[in-house]
Amino acid sequence: MVSFIGFLTIITIVTLLITKKLSPIVAMTLIPVAAALILGSGVEELTTYFQDGIDSVMSVVIMFIFAILFFGMMQDAGLFDPIIDKVIALTKGNVVLVAMGTIAIAIVAGLDGSGASTFLITIPALLPLYKRLNMSPLLLMLLTVLSVGVMNLLPWAGPIGRAATVLNMDPVALWRPLIPLQLIEIVLLFIVGALFGLREKKRIAQKQESTAASEEIAAAAETLEMDEEEKAFRDSLKRPKMLWFNIIFTLLLIGTLMSGVLPSGFVFMIGLSIALPLNYRSVDEQMGRIKEHAPNALMMAGIILAAGTFLGILEGTGMLEEMASGLVNILPGLVVPYLHMIIGFFGVPFDLLLSTDAYYFALVPIVEQIVSGFGVESTKIIYTLVVGNIIGTMVSPFAPALWLGLGLARVEMGQHLKYSFFWVWAFSILLLFVAWIMGIIGS
Template sequence: MLSIIAFLTVITIVALLISGKISPIVGLVLVPVVAALVAGFPVAEIGEFFNEGIDSVISVVIMFIFAILFFGIMQDTGLFDPFINKVISLTRGSVIAVAVGTVIIGAVTHLDGSGASTFLITIPALLPIYLKLRMSPYLLLLLVGLSASIMNLVPWAGPIGRAGAVLGVDPTELWRPLIPVQLSAMVMLLLLAVFLGLREKKRIAKLDEHPEMSGADEEVAATLDEPMEQPAGLKTDSLKRPKLIWLNALIAVSVIGLLVWGIIPSGFVFMIALSLALPINYPNVQDQMSRIKEHAPNALMMAAIILGAGSFLGIMEGTGMLDSLAVDLVAILPAFIVPYLHVIMGVFGVPFDLVLSTDAYYFALLPIVEQIVTAQGIDSITAAYTMIIGNIIGTFVSPFSPALWLALGLAGLEMGRHIRYSFFWVWGFSVALLIVAFLIGVI
């Protein structure tokens, strides 16, 4: 009976998240509470489960809040602007260079872990170049999406934080062994960008030979002659601090260094960094509060979701529902599949992005798979890495990504065409990265 209740709980949460009827916070909090009551647990005991769950994720919440605020401030000061402008100036006129430059710019702008700010910076800056060279704007979305997905492996982005909450592990500790995978992925993506740039160059050459084939692209290219609107959310020049760029760079590099070193907790690192960055760049207290208010919604939203996940996991684990469901699923599944269930989930991680939200994948599927494979002697971290690497590359091919809808709106593109253009490249890249992670011993 406990397994049936657990299964219905997970299915209900997944269905509600997919339907968009409720926010992740509501589903993660209310559904397991109702399930625990139905299973016969008293309210006082459910409260204890909640406390245990919150205790397991509080360090993740602290890190998320201050990391998002810190990198938001760094974006405000224009820390990355000179680098981005230099890359853009170097890539003009060369299709292959533009493709490679897109990857580099996408990676740098996604250092704050925010897909929305990444697209707000990259699309307006690069779209006119793509259109002028008659490159497909869908290639722009593919390359920026892949680059941002790779950068999503940083601990202050969403997926690693969610996985850390599920496993009860500091996201920074999860991230460190993934750094070689991240670096390998960027090298692979740069090579893919060269290949896709050559492919795009040949396509453009064919258009020159057969002008009648370019009709579909001309509809998008027509926007080149129209003035580009300044997207909401881009920072004004009054917030830039060009004279402090080297000091801000030193702070940012020090933060990354301390995170990799691991000598102090990641949340504390970002608290110190934010406390230094704010008064250095904005001495006026009102300006400091204004910057915090600007970035607080993103920080608090992620923090609230992680706290909701802590409540969900605390109740599901405290009641024994997760253990019961895992045991019964092992009895049902074919014996030869069970030890490799995490691998199967990883390989099909990108297709799962088309039908599951990020929250559903990490908070509903990951705990169950982790419970099942650890009973077969598989390390829980290995199981998590396999599912993370397999799924994370598909972040910006998913219709459940709000940032992707923003990107489509900025570029004037369609979701269906984007998925058709990008899906198999993204899935193939994901599987190739899983193989690389296996070869270098991460999984």
């Protein structure tokens, strides 16, 4: 009975998230509470589940709030602008360099851990250049999507935070062993960018230009510049005189995070408290920057808190344990110890079926519970599931940032999936293989 209610809870939440009938916060709060009540839990038990769940994710929530505010403020101050402008200047006219420059810009833009801001910075800056060189905007989307996936390994990005919630770990502690892998991923990404650039250069050379095609290109070459008023406001937020301070300060902050001498949330809280008043002197300006980025911070914090409640109820009622033992009895014995490897291999296709929240808060806890029972380290299980899935985040129709990117690049979802899906999955499998060679994942 307990396992049946557990599976019904998971299926209901996943279905509601996929069909967008309820927001993640509502679904991950009300459905588990209803399940607990059906299983006979009273007010005292529900309170205990809630407290245990919230306690397990509070450090993650604090880190997310202040990390998003910090990097959002740094983006407003123009921290990344010189790098982006330099890359654009160096790559003009060379298709291969433009492809590699796209990756460089997307990586820099992705330092804040936000897919939306990566699209907002990268695509408007490069789309006119792509059009002038007759490069496909689908390639721009693919390279940006791959870069978003690699940068999603940062602890203040969504996937690692969600995975850390499942393990009740600090996201930075979970990320540290992945740093060598992330650096290798970036190198591989530039190699892939160069190869795609060469392929695109060959395609352009072979393409027979027609009048109709030329007109189509000209029509599509409209710039995506913001209106003058908005541009003037954004320019007023730039702090060019603070550039070197902001660069050095951000590097010191990241170094402190990697050292682990202070909790990650505390590091970002201190960092924001120092950098915000130095860049924006008046209280009104400071509050304006916080208000601008608070919605993203609070949305992620709310989802993580709801997920903590969800996991607290699953564990407290025994549903998670019963579901794991039930699946072990159903699946062939030879398959179960390698279930995480199988799920990881198909992580990108899972993105077509599950939202990020559904993957990490519904599927991942069950797989971790099952496979850890066979002596596999929980961190290796989580790393396998993360590495196998993270690159495919932006092929998921359930990722709001992807729709923003598609709109900016003026391409359709079907075109993007047809062009990018195979390459995204192939790159994901390559990263799994590299992670296995490095001993980060395995059984």
